[in-house]
Amino acid sequence: MIDALTAPFHYDFMQRAFVTALLVGGLCSTLGTYVVLRKLSFIGDGVAHASFAGIVIAYIRGLNFELGAAVVAVLTALGIGYINRRGHVSLDTAIGVLFTGVFALGVFLMSQVRTSTVDLQDFLFGNILGVGPDDLWIDLGLAAIVAGAVAWNYRALLFTAFDPTVARASGLPVFFIDNMLLVLLALTIVISLESIGIILVAALLVTPAAAAAQVTRRFVPMLLTSTAIGIGSCVGGLYISYYAGAASGATIVLVATATFFVMLAIGRQRRRTSPVPSAQ
Amino acid sequence: MLAAALALAGCGGPTATAPASPGHLDVLTTTTLLASLASDVGHNRAVVTSLMPVGASPETYEPSPSDIVRAHDAGLIVENGAGLEAWLGPMLRSGATKTPLVDCSAGLQIVDANPHLWLDPQNARHYVAQIRDAMIAADPGGAPTYRANAAALDARLDALNARIVKAIATIPAANRNMIVFHNAWLYYNRRYGLRTLGAIEEVPGSEPSAGHMAQLIDAARAAHVRAIFAEPEYNANLVNAVARSADIPRVAMLYDDSVGTSPQTRDYISMLDTDTATIVAALK
Numbered sequence: 001m002i003d004a005l006t007a008p009f010h011y012d013f014m015q016r017a018f019v020t021a022l023l024v025g026g027l028c029s030t031l032g033t034y035v036v037l038r039k040l041s042f043i044g045d046g047v048a049h050a051s052f053a054g055i056v057i058a059y060i061r062g063l064n065f066e067l068g069a070a071v072v073a074v075l076t077a078l079g080i081g082y083i084n085r086r087g088h089v090s091l092d093t094a095i096g097v098l099f100t101g102v103f104a105l106g107v108f109l110m111s112q113v114r115t116s117t118v119d120l121q122d123f124l125f126g127n128i129l130g131v132g133p134d135d136l137w138i139d140l141g142l143a144a145i146v147a148g149a150v151a152w153n154y155r156a157l158l159f160t161a162f163d164p165t166v167a168r169a170s171g172l173p174v175f176f177i178d179n180m181l182l183v184l185l186a187l188t189i190v191i192s193l194e195s196i197g198i199i200l201v202a203a204l205l206v207t208p209a210a211a212a213a214q215v216t217r218r219f220v221p222m223l224l225t226s227t228a229i230g231i232g233s234c235v236g237g238l239y240i241s242y243y244a245g246a247a248s249g250a251t252i253v254l255v256a257t258a259t260f261f262v263m264l265a266i267g268r269q270r271r272r273t274s275p276v277p278s279a280q
Numbered sequence: 281m282l283a284a285a286l287a288l289a290g291c292g293g294p295t296a297t298a299p300a301s302p303g304h305l306d307v308l309t310t311t312t313l314l315a316s317l318a319s320d321v322g323h324n325r326a327v328v329t330s331l332m333p334v335g336a337s338p339e340t341y342e343p344s345p346s347d348i349v350r351a352h353d354a355g356l357i358v359e360n361g362a363g364l365e366a367w368l369g370p371m372l373r374s375g376a377t378k379t380p381l382v383d384c385s386a387g388l389q390i391v392d393a394n395p396h397l398w399l400d401p402q403n404a405r406h407y408v409a410q411i412r413d414a415m416i417a418a419d420p421g422g423a424p425t426y427r428a429n430a431a432a433l434d435a436r437l438d439a440l441n442a443r444i445v446k447a448i449a450t451i452p453a454a455n456r457n458m459i460v461f462h463n464a465w466l467y468y469n470r471r472y473g474l475r476t477l478g479a480i481e482e483v484p485g486s487e488p489s490a491g492h493m494a495q496l497i498d499a500a501r502a503a504h505v506r507a508i509f510a511e512p513e514y515n516a517n518l519v520n521a522v523a524r525s526a527d528i529p530r531v532a533m534l535y536d537d538s539v540g541t542s543p544q545t546r547d548y549i550s551m552l553d554t555d556t557a558t559i560v561a562a563l564k
Contacts, residue, residue, distance in 0.1 A: 011494055013521040111344060113333075129493050130517030132524075197487075238490055247487035 008242045016131045017248070021234030023139045024192050025204055025252075027146055029230020031188055032209035033223045034181055037161040040091055043080070043182075044202035046099030047189040048125075050076040053106030060113060070190045076102050077186035081178055128196045128238070128248050135195045142191045146184055153177060158219055196249065203253040204230050211260040214267035229259050305419040308354035310365045311338050312539045313398055314384065314407070316548040318358050320433045321411045325422040326356075335513050335538050338364050339484035348375040356418045358411055361385040364395035382414035391466060399536060400467035401441040401552065408433050440549050444556050448472045455563045459500055459508045459528075461519055464536035474559075477503060480518050493522060500526035507562030509534045532562040 008014040028044075035043060051069035058068025076098055083094035126135070150157065156177045159167040168174045185205075192201045212225035237252030244251070305326040309315040315330035322328050331350065332341050338360070351357055352375050359365050361383035372381070384407040385397050397403040412430035416423045448456070456474045458465060463479040478496045480488050500508070500522065507530040510519040516531065523531050534555050535545045545551045 008490065008494070011497055011525045013493060013497075013525045014490060016521075017490065126515070126517055127487060129488065129490055130515070130519075130521040132517065132520060242490035242494065245489045245491040248490050249487055251489075 004243075005239075008239065013129055013131075014238070014242070016133070016136060017128050017238055018235060019136060020128055020131045020139060020195055021238060021252075022231055023136075023143050024196055025230045025234035026227050027139075027143045027188060028192060028201060028204035029208035029226045030150070030223060031146065031185060032205045032207075032230065033212070033219070033226045034157060034161050035185070035205050036209040036213060038091065038181070040095070040185070041206045042092060042095045042099070043077075043185055044189055044205040045198070046080070046095040047073045047076055047186050048193055048198045048201060049099055050102035050106075051190050051193065053102045053109065056106045056109045056113075060109065066190075066194065069193075070187065072102065073186040073190045074183055077182035078179060081182050125197045126194045128200065128234075128252070131195050138191060139195055142188065146188055149180065149184055153180065157181065162219070199253055200249045203256055204234075207253070207256040207260050208233065211256070211263040214260070214263040215270070229256065229263075233259060304422060305355045305415060306353065307356045307358060307415070308350055308379075309358040310360060310368060311537070313537075313548050313551070314358050314360060314411075316539060316546075316551075317404060317407055317433070318411050318415075320547075321408060321426055321430050322415055322422075323425075323429045325425045325429075326415060326419070332538070334541055337484070337513065338537055339366075341365075341367055343367055343371045347371065351375065351379060354379050356414055357381045358414070359383055360395060360398065362388075362390050362395035362397060363393060380414065380418050382410055384410045386410065391470070394463060394466045396464040396536065397467050398548075399464060399552070400471045401437045401444065402471060403467060404548065405434050405437050408437065436549060440552060443553065444472055447556050447560050448474065451560055451563045454504075455506060457503045457505050457563075458559070459496060459505055459522065460534070461509065461511050461514060461516075465509075465534075475503075477505065480522065488518065493518070493525075496522055497526040500528055506530065507532050509559075509562070511536065512540065513538065530562050532558050534558060 009018070035041060051073040054068040054070070054072030055065045056068075057063075057072070058065050061068075079098050080091065080094045083089065083097060084091045087094065089097075131139075156167070156172050159170070159172055160174050160177050160181075164174055164178075167177075189201055189205070192204075208229035209222070209226040211229050212222045216222050216225060233256035234252050237255040238248060240246065240255065241248040241251040305322065307318050307322055307326045307328045309318050309328060309330050311332055312330045312334050315328050318326070319328035329350070331343065331347055332338060348371055351372060357372070357379050359368055359381060362385040372379070385395070385403070387410075388397055388403055388406055390397070398407060408430050412426050415426045419426075457477050458469065458474055459477050460479050462481040462484050463476065465474075465476060468474070469476050477499045480493070480496065482488070482492070499505075505526065505528055508519055508523050508526075508528050509532055510516040512533050512535065519531055522528070535551050536555070539546055539548070539551050543550070544554045
């Protein structure tokens with residue numbers, strides 16, 4: 001039994017995968033609490049696809065791919081906020097409009113480049129099994145920045161997450177907080193993409209927090225439960241992928257999805273036994 | 281519009297070796313490597329272009345509407361077959377049903393449903409014969425040209441085969457192990473006596489499992505593999521991860537699904553000479 005748990009650690013690619021799971025899995029599922037409360041569930045897929053336009057432009061201009069992806073991702077995130085405020089549409093609609101538009105721009109520009117020597121999408125999207133030592137440092141730096149920004153603006157983020165109208169009325173800088181959250185999300189998505197790939201980023205930003213929301217409506221327990229589910233899914237998924245011979249990213253997502261349904265059942269059971277909803 | 285598309289597609293591709301005078305036959309190949317062979321067979325008579333650009337993956341290619349127009353207007357379409365171009369059938373049904381089509385791998389033995397037959401030059405000689413016969417059928421007036429060109433290319437492929445046999449013989453037998461990104465090298469390795477220990481992507485475009493990566497690393501350590509092979513078109517993260525975990529000192533780049541843009545990899549024969557030199561240098 002102990003051997004079964006330690007065997008994967010004989011390989012340093014697995015050691016790095018586990019550390020990445022702790023860092024990026026924890027980071028995405030922490031931010032996921034805000035994503036789910038603010039109805040930003042498609043931001044992961046949206047920004048990930050939009051950043052494809054960034055690397056196409058960087059490729060055409062001969063610039064750094066990561067930088068191109070990050071700039072376009074941040075601009076797209078700010079654009080989503082702008083359309084939401086000015087366009088009288090909800091955030092999910094704003095994401096839908098910009099994500100497809102910017103991704104299509106990337107595909108359009110790519111189709112104009114008839115001779116490419118690389119598969120650009122393949123270059124953008126990493127795999128948790130292929131994380132290099134440099135990626136680990138970048139992920140660590142990002143985790144520190146995001147954790148710092150969240151801790152620093154913890155109260156304001158909490159208020160705007162639950163009720164932006166009241167938050168604005170009580171004098172909180174909602175505009176600044178909204179944009180800060182979108183920029184943090186954009187950077188997290190772009191950097192996580194390069195180390196763990198698109199399917200994992202999109203899922204970890206939503207599923208752990210949605211699972212946590214089944215058992216608690218209180219913010220801090222939800223944040224901690226989400227982070228625990230995110231990290232647990234990554235670590236559990238990596239073990240299953242190792243022993244069952246299944247694709248790692250997909251296995252981790254399926255563990256998170258299964259956890260969601262378990263939490264759903266637990267939540268239903270609890271509500272049935274104690275009909276009084278837990279207070280916020 | 282179509283002329284613009286053709287001009288755009290032609291630049292930088294293997295059509296650099298296209299005939300000086302305008303040809304009598306428009307030939308459209310699916311991949312750049314088929315275009316390299318076909319343009320030699322059609323030299324001075326046929327204009328050959330490749331549907332896919334340099335560096336595109338034939339397993340996952342998505343044709344555009346202008347590709348369908350090009351297929352419709354072509355006098356002959358050259359495909360690899362063996363399941364490589366799964367996207368070609370629907371594309372032809374939607375607009376180019378009357379264009380003659382030649383399946384280069386028809387008549388060859390396909391192993392494990394693997395379509396990369398062209399990487400064995402002896403198979404490429406079969407491809408050349410198939411292309412020659414299809415060109416003659418589509419343009420009977422050019423028969424003497426196509427026959428002469430095909431015979432000359434066949435001799436060059438035979439010489440290439442001899443060079444590879446000689447080069448691989450310099451690798452000590454115990455070192456003839458390859459770990460590759462995707463299993464394009466099956467036919468080459470069978471021909472020249474190399475062992476394929478494994479591929480990172482067993483099915484093109486599919487992610488490996490952690491267990492599969494661990495097996496590759498164990499196999500690499502057991503066989504003291506000296507080099508692992510990546511491809512220039514794809515992210516080398518996973519290849520690098522296997523190299524680090526198994527203490528493999530070298531990661532080398534091989535061209536296999538598409539020609540490259542440098543003079544050393546711009547056509548079929550120079551690409552295989554370059555790949556062979558890379559393999560020998562990495563494993564010796």
